[in-house]
Amino acid sequence: MITRALSRGGTVVIPAFAIDRTEVVLHELAALRGDGTLPRHVPVYVDSPMALAALDVYRDAVRAHSWPRAAPPPPDPARPRNAVVIVGFAAAGTRSRDLVDGARTLKMFGEYISVRAEDGEETASETLRDRIDDELGWTAVVPKSGEAVLVR
Known part of the structure; x- marks a missing residue:
């Protein structure tokens, strides 16, 4: 990204x-x-x-x-130029969570700003999973957004 x-x-x-x-x-x-x-x-x-x-x-x-x-x-006005990379957990009610959830507008400084974002989450999650597997030898599973996970 x-x-x-x-x-x-x-x-x-x-x-x-x-x-x-x-x-x-x-x-x-x-x-x-x-x-x-x-x-x-x-x-x-x-x-x-x-x-x-x-x-x-x-x-x-x-x-x-x-x-x-x-x-x-x-x-190119048809393509977004910039990127916001969300690292770590994006808590509910934050602009980060809104971006992760695909918001098309964000309120910033009292104005609504149009968002034309690409979603890099799937490839980022896969990359992290592969890195955990390669570097630590652990099997990692990446849950989908909102999916409940039981950790034992």
Whole structure:
């Protein structure tokens, strides 16, 4: 999803409110940058005073590098350009949950904003399942949204 949005000249927003989640997201983005999936010219910003206070190393790295932006391709009005990547659990009643559930509009700053989003959940879930299997050797099952799961 990230590479598709960037190839369209879009911006990717990844809400990560928990300090530990911010660290995990930054670690994964660094891995993507390291293997060339995330181009070096793409800036990464963290907007969370609490996370930055706890992650001085990441804050200093973000501030120390100001990569130039490549000129984006002309936008195609028929296709969404940007992406919001929801990491972790999206609680009921939040904008994140609304996006996961396929909302077509969101109220932000007193205005209703049109949403033209693609759903990356199925491939993300499959990727996570495969990663758990490959790296940990555990059999993982990904339930469908809203499906009840019994954990023993």
